Amino acid sequence: MKKVLVTGGAGYIGAHAVVELINAGYEPVVVDDLSKSDRTLLEGVESITSRKVQFFQGDCGDTSFLKGVFEWAGPFAAVMHFAAYKSVGESVEQPLEYYRNNLGSLVSLMKTMKGFGVANLIFSSSCTVYGQPDVVPVNEETPFKRAESPYGATKQMCERILEDAYLTGYRVISLRYFNPVGAHPSAQIGELPIGRPNNLVPFITQTAAGIREKLTVFGNDYDTPDGSCVRDFIHVVDLAQGHVKALEYLHKSRSEKLFEVFNLGTGEGVTVLQLINKFIETTGVNVPYAIGPRRSGDVEKTYGDVSKANNILQWKTKYSIEESLQHAWNWEKKLRDIK
Template identity: 45%
Template sequence: MTVLITGGAGYIGSHCAVSFIEAGLDIVLIDNFSNSRPVSIDRIETITGRQVAFREVDLRDEAALEAVLREFECTSVVHFGGLKAVGESVSNPLAYYDNNVVGTHRLLSAMAACNVRKLIFSSSATVYGDPQFLPLTEDHPTGPVNPYGRTKLMVEDMLRDLAGSNPDWRIAILRYFNPVGAHHSGLIGEDPLGIPNNLMPFISQVASGRRDKLSVFGNDYDTDDGTGVRDYIHVLDLVEGHLRAHDALDRHSQAGAALTVNLGTGEGYSVLQMVRAFERCSNREIPFEVVERRPGDVAACYAETSHAKAALGWTAERGLEEMCKDTWNFVCKNPLGYAAE
């Protein structure tokens, strides 16, 4: 029983690999290194003391996907592989539809050919769009306002249709809020290629001196301090949710339906609150400048989490201080990120 993890060298994929190995599961990773580095696989092996099976595969290469599924006799897939920057999706939507939608279609086709019908999909709270009410429940209307979110919703719809077509499919759709933090060892963490698109790695690179200042995209939102509010979740809590979902699918009794669950903390923090929290943790000043709003962003977004507890027996346990502390630990041990190696 081997689990295929797509995007396994990436930020969340690498942490999930550690979590699954420590739970006693056999895994194989694939990645094309479009936003990750091979050294993260070495770090996974250092943390776990296990050699990790890996194949360099592009998600859109259906024949290669099928070959990996057969070679390792995979019985399930955790699907992280995808492009994930909201702003980039606005400027380059075709790349997002190609990688996220077409790539997932080819993965599903390869799975069907190999009779592998258990899947956990990395979705996003962006599928909700501009919230009509908060906190966001799983039955909140969907209406993504950017191409990234639309690709996630398209894949969700594809998965629901697939689940409805054959009761043998067992599918979990996990809608993430904002993953942050790093493994407590400091060996793996978030290290995006190029200019960070997410808040926490940008803040941490300013704190470490890699960047001069943080760009705050708008301070005129209808929030307490005018900056955007998000639900930040520690990556270790997030991957624990995947482990719980992997177990839950074996007892998921609702044939013909995908299990859809929010993974968040239920608490929102503004950009400026995150800046101040990281300053306290790192004992560094975080210079920032306010710039124009970023296309596709919403004012506030945070989760209603009761369904995750009921369906998965899962609740986020780590708070903001631990998120900042573990991020700073990773940065201090890797001041130039993985690029130093």
């Protein structure tokens, strides 16, 4: 059984990846500083898998802490790096924190990996690296435009770090994913914002649950079918399974040095207003909303060409947008004890 270090494994995407790693026969070891999460999702992972997950609480920017984890819990076959701040809006308000955390944690992690002879790295990147693209869908060859937010800029910079560093002996896959939504079909884990949500779907489900009075749609005057932003919404379980496929690809590759990028998405664009209406249609629950001004840092429209991941990783999405929204609502109802 191969050990995989999962940084940020107590968070939304990381926790779902931990489940899929266990399902695929790996032994994940989780590191998280719990600054943007708590132990709730790890408890859910253990409920789903009937497995105790080894967990270390600490900051990936702290090299001495990471060395301790590698010494105590290694050796590791690979690392999946999810530990980063991820809110576009928050990054506009706190740019220096985003640069410090997102860049510093990657550099510290890669130095520690090198010291312990670990070459395999799956990096959590983002479609925000493309900025506001001239043409959609974007593929892996689409040139980067200037990032629309500090968050997007950190992902661009991290990819440059990876591209420069892999030549010194790393085997890296950077997964540029679009907008993760939904929850595990068991409703044991899902998106769990600490305080105000950063993503759209938790705002929808919290408004549907009566936690929030109404949802604000940021802008209805974009050049899109209904004036709201267009995104590619991918079920978080599909996304997590993409990480396992990427890991399998690394294991099969014989290259001593490797750097590959893959888009992970559905390949379909959905507007914010369409998503709200799909939620109402799917669940039968109303979501009051109002139109607000555009939000700084938002890209007008983006969705992905995912044929490279389909062909090379042998990965395809399985869940529809309707299933994603139903699973997100089931998770919200469990959290709020709504029948």
